Amino acid sequence: MPSILADLVGRRETNLGRLDALLRIPSVANDPQGASAMAACAAHVAGLLTEAGMEEVRVMPTGGHPLVTGSWRHAPGRPTLLIYGHYDVQPAGPLEAWRSPPFAPEVRSDRLYARGAADDKGQFFMHILALEAIMRVQGSLPVNVVFLIEGEEEISSPNLSRFLVEQAELLRADWAVISDSAMWAVGQPAICLGVRGLINLELTMTGPREDLHSGSLGGILTNPLEGLARLL
Template identity: 50%
Template sequence: MDSTAPLAYAQAHQDDFVHELETLLRIPSVSTDPDHADDVQAAADWLAEHFRALGVADVEVLPTDGHPVVYAAHHPHDDAPTVLVYGHYDVQPPDPLDEWDHPPFEPTRVNGDLVARGACDDKGQMLMHVKALEAYLKSDTTPPVNLTFLIEGEEEVGSQHLSEVLDTYADRLDADLVLVSDTSMLAEGQPTVVYGLRGLAYVELTMQGPNRDLHSGLYGGAVENPINALSQLLADLHDENHHVTIPGFYDDVRPLTDEERAAIADLPFDEAHWLDEIGLDTARTENGYSILEAISVRPTLDVNGIWGGYTGEGAKTVLPAAAHAKVSMRLVPDQEPEAIYDALEEALQSRVPDTMTLTVERLHGGQPVLVEPDQPIMQAAAAALNATFDREPVFVRHGGSIPIIAEFQQRLGLDSVLMGFGLESDAIHSPNEKFGLDRYAKGIETIIHYYPELAKRLA
């Protein structure tokens, strides 16, 4: 299981790998915007053709009721572990455009980084896996494992149709594990394996008052303002200790052990640098928890957007008919999204003024995930990272959510290895998203190392 030839090929062709990533990044595959539906399809077609050009025979663009999924399989062995590689080719909208230093879909190299929408999340990290396979195939080296790729186009809108794909094509997705690169490292140069993800419950709220916008001089003082009322409801969702006040919100939270808290405290996390990166002097956490605990292992509730009334230039003295907000809740084991949805709605509806009505629309969510770090599939990842970085990796729980990871557990019975190469400073979902070209290269190298390490441990 010698990986010398694939590693040499990857090093010799790194410039080509970057050029191909730049080509993919130029496709504005924004999944949430119907105006970009053709671009999302174009990105899927580009990936499928890329697999075929590498010599992968079993390639298909699977249709869904939304955006397609790219399926590719290279199974050279009758008796070897099978890795299901998951990633996504869709991206977030680039707004606000005026905050980008360069056009978001014209990748630009800046100080060793590739700046573009999707550079890190997830086109760059996803394409590392395709390039690792290329390194094996083009160096006439047989990968020591079977590989199935499932690359979707709806991750940024909650993987709306991927569950159906998992059910419909379950016989073609038989595997020993799922391998994912869509997470970040704890710090620059610190290889990281993520063994837990927070879940998600996401809602949109509409507070409806009068049947139309009203003149604030003629009606103000007698008609309750929906923006005022909704703002008060939202403000009351936290207490002075930044503790969520929804009754029952913490009932099912699995307590952290002293050992877990000690392990988190020992991680090489620089709080001062973390604050400086985002332009803050102090943090605001749930009382008694460190920053790293607050962003990884504790549940949260945040208002992601709020609007209503007149927000244009100049003045318009309007008393709005309605106010709106989007609210996300990050969940931890053993919280259930549906139970949290119910608790939030009950808490809000009980305090709605009798002068208006509140609608709670459940947008999307996902279960929290934990994978035991001592499993062979996880220890193989640690060995592969160590081989690339010459540094022991750390195992961490991640504050973000990838809802489909829980679906892999529930529908296919597969644990996921989350081996990401992003950094928190890569500005995913923000202007000037970037991905370090050195990390792109190291990711490919690590994946090449991973396959023999996995085959050895699962033999």
């Protein structure tokens, strides 16, 4: 689709400026003082989706930071694609370790450096731009599209599961695209089919009900620490 690619190339500087504005918002999910920045970033993402031609764009409240949804459903008989991303970022860490301020994007050697540029603002912005270009050049999309952009991925998405259940009909899709993994190498993208998850558990092992002399009875009685070591 050369005309679509040409459209994107022709708008490169403009789109870099739009990405710059997104990256300047310090949307750190675990910052106790960052609620206003998170809300501002969610509103900014909603604006980007609206500019791209998405409809029913909403900033959806949760028990924590808001999610942003938007859709385009004018391809009857065609599948629906769900595009997931997250606008929250990790804390910047030691500022002295940065060559440029983390929330002041800087281009060096044709690469854009800022917190969130590669995780995950740059990725979902790429999808927005691609669909925006297709809409601009062709007037419509070949499939139906639903966006789900959350603000709590970096803190294990505590409100996402409930949202998925409550908004199952809104988010119903045939396929999902999640661009929040890695490239194999520069110029060599990879398709990630899955990642390892997390599990938390607490084990309690009991032993004698009273303190006993380890020197006299340590070799006779079972030590709970030994049992835990075997389990681990």
